[in-house]
Amino acid sequence: MKMNRGRIVKRSIAFVWLVVLFCCLFVVLISVLRLPEVSNGRKAIGLYHTTKTRESSENEFSSIGKFGEKMIEMLPEDLAFTVFVPSERAFERDLRLRKNESLVEKMNDDTYATISRVLGFSAIPRTITSGNVSFGEETLYDSISGFVLYISKDVDGMLVVNRVRSETVDIKRNKIVVHVMDGVIMDAEFEESVQPDEEEGK
Incomplete structure (x- = not known):
């Protein structure tokens, strides 16, 4: 039993x-x-289809502009960075830098100093694509100069950084991710230093 x-x-x-x-x-x-299907790195994960890479279009890639190219050249290519580059129009409107005038030899030092200062405000030593940012949430990151960047995403998938909206997102240059912005990200002190002539002209 x-x-x-x-x-x-x-x-x-x-x-x-x-x-x-x-x-x-x-x-x-x-x-x-x-x-779900695994992303191949060329598309943003989630609802928005906004990722734009070098492989997708040379025209989109060229939207970085001459001054943006100079900013990117200041960074090491083999390290991960995210850069919020002002568009050519934003460089001219907000910093009065015109590629035909500001890139001539006698202006080169001043132009370099301005661009390197802007780079300090707008570069983050890590990769941030539009797919990493959730809609409706604001994320804080320190730029390489210590300036705090408040990053969020609009309904259409474009990024907004310190109230400056992107025109193009997720352009990739080696390990560097570039977002082209419709404005210049800078602190109040630098903004005052680059815009005194407008006030005097009024």
């Missing part, structure tokens, strides 16, 4: 283990079948 009872207990335990094992395998199988 005792031996029979022992066999029944052992068989019951074995049966329970088999059921548990089958359930685990079933859950794993269902999970694998329902996994």
Whole structure:
């Protein structure tokens, strides 16, 4: 009787283990079948299809502009950075830098100093794509100069940094991610120093 009872207990335990094992395998199988497609790195993850990379269009890539190119050249290519580069229009409107005038040899030192200062405000030593930013949330990052950047995402997937909206997002240059902005990200002190002529002219 005792031996029979022992066999029944052992068989019951074995049966329970088999059921548990089958359930685990079933859950794993269902999970694998329902996994979403893996992104190939050229598309933003989520609702928005806003990622723009060098491979997708040379015209989009050229939207960085001459001054933006100079900013990117100041960074090491083999390290991960995110740069919020002002558009050519923003450089001219907000900093009065015009590529035909500001890139001539006699103005080169002043232009370099201005661009490097802007880079300090707008570069982050890590990769941030539009897919990393959730809609409706604001994320804080320190730029390489220590200036705090408040980054959020609009309904259309464009990034907003310190109230400056992006024109193009997720342009990739080696390990550097570039977002072209419709404005210049800078602190109040630097903004005052680059715009005194406008006040005097009024």
